[in-house]
Amino acid sequence: MRLSPDQLIFWQHGFFKLNGTIVFTWGLMLVLAVGSKLITRRLSTDLKRSRWQNLLEIIVTGIEKQISDVGLKHPEKYIGFLGTLFLFVALAALCTVIPGYEPPTGSLSTTAALALCVFVAVPLFGIEEQGFWGYLASYTKPTIIMLPFNIISELSRTLALAVRLFGNMMSGAMIIAILLTITPFIFPIVMTLLGLLTGMVQAYIFSILAAVYIAAATRTRKPKPALAIKN
Amino acid sequence: MDSITIIAVVSIITAGLTIALGSIGPALGEGRAVSTALSSLAQQPDASATITRTLFVGLAMIESIAIYCFVVSMILIFANPFWNHVIAGAAKVAGK
Numbered sequence: 493m494r495l496s497p498d499q500l501i502f503w504q505h506g507f508f509k510l511n512g513t514i515v516f517t518w519g520l521m522l523v524l525a526v527g528s529k530l531i532t533r534r535l536s537t538d539l540k541r542s543r544w545q546n547l548l549e550i551i552v553t554g555i556e557k558q559i560s561d562v563g564l565k566h567p568e569k570y571i572g573f574l575g576t577l578f579l580f581v582a583l584a585a586l587c588t589v590i591p592g593y594e595p596p597t598g599s600l601s602t603t604a605a606l607a608l609c610v611f612v613a614v615p616l617f618g619i620e621e622q623g624f625w626g627y628l629a630s631y632t633k634p635t636i637i638m639l640p641f642n643i644i645s646e647l648s649r650t651l652a653l654a655v656r657l658f659g660n661m662m663s664g665a666m667i668i669a670i671l672l673t674i675t676p677f678i679f680p681i682v683m684t685l686l687g688l689l690t691g692m693v694q695a696y697i698f699s700i701l702a703a704v705y706i707a708a709a710t711r712t713r714k715p716k717p718a719l720a721i722k723n
Numbered sequence: 724m725d726s727i728t729i730i731a732v733v734s735i736i737t738a739g740l741t742i743a744l745g746s747i748g749p750a751l752g753e754g755r756a757v758s759t760a761l762s763s764l765a766q767q768p769d770a771s772a773t774i775t776r777t778l779f780v781g782l783a784m785i786e787s788i789a790i791y792c793f794v795v796s797m798i799l800i801f802a803n804p805f806w807n808h809v810i811a812g813a814a815k816v817a818g819k
């Protein structure tokens with residue numbers, strides 16, 4: 493039984509392998525890039541607009557609202573990163589209705605790459621907002637004793653992001669594969685439906701957690717106005 | 724029993740125990756989280772958006788513990804490093 497689409501090899505030439513993860517990721521990238529290019533080629537601002545533009549507007553405004561709900565002040569600055577994460581993971585889960593497709597997020601390589609993107613992006617956004625030393629000082633925030641724990645939490649939450657997405661996607665595919673050998677008619681379809689729901693929730697969780705981490709890193713300390721007035 | 728059999732037996736039993744014991748804690752935790760969220764939803768329906776979002780994030784955090792156990796048990800069954808090591812060693816001995 494295959495644990496991940498890494499072991500599904502389409503083409504091999506010496507050291508280079510084109511496995512299922514790479515091919516399906518390229519397919520998703522193609523769909524996302526070409527699709528959004530096609531839709532945004534003819535944007536209109538009057539009342540008559542295409543249905544695809546409506547779909548894209550719903551998605552973009554929805555993501556912006558979610559990001560600003562988390563507590564980030566200017567969501568349009570972060571939607572390029574967070575929205576892409578959400579769209580990629582969501583489309584990877586949504587395409588499981590296509591026969592022969594396996595989600596590339598069911599491979600630990602893909603999810604580790606996505607988590608590493610978050611791992612790099614959080615300090616970058618934090619430094620941009622707070623300055624280099626201001627961001628580094630946030631690691632010693634309550635007291636200096638918390639410094640090692642803050643560093644450990646930075647690493648462990650990256651691992652948690654990667655393994656959570658991988659485990660959810662892989663368990664969905666694995667349960668369907670096991671059920672196909674036991675009850676091949678109805679139950680795999682039900683579990684596929686459940687897998688769609690799980691995939692959507694995981695895409696939401698992944699991008700919301702990235703947004704929460706960015707919000708925690710970019711939060712500048714506010715001066716306390718109540719105390720200032722009292723004094 | 725040779726070492727391959729011992730590794731197989733230990734791996735299978737440990738995989739079952741991992742997912743069995745490891746799902747107890749997250750199940751209790753998720754039950755508590757959902758029941759508390761439901762009662763606070765009933766008390767304050769206006770805050771449903773915030774409560775639901777926090778609930779989902781928290782549930783994913785709790786559930787990831789069970790997912791770690793699942794990943795470990797899957798590794799023990801399908802991609803066992805000790806098993807592969809012993810098999811490789813046996814192949815090397817047989818090839819000599």
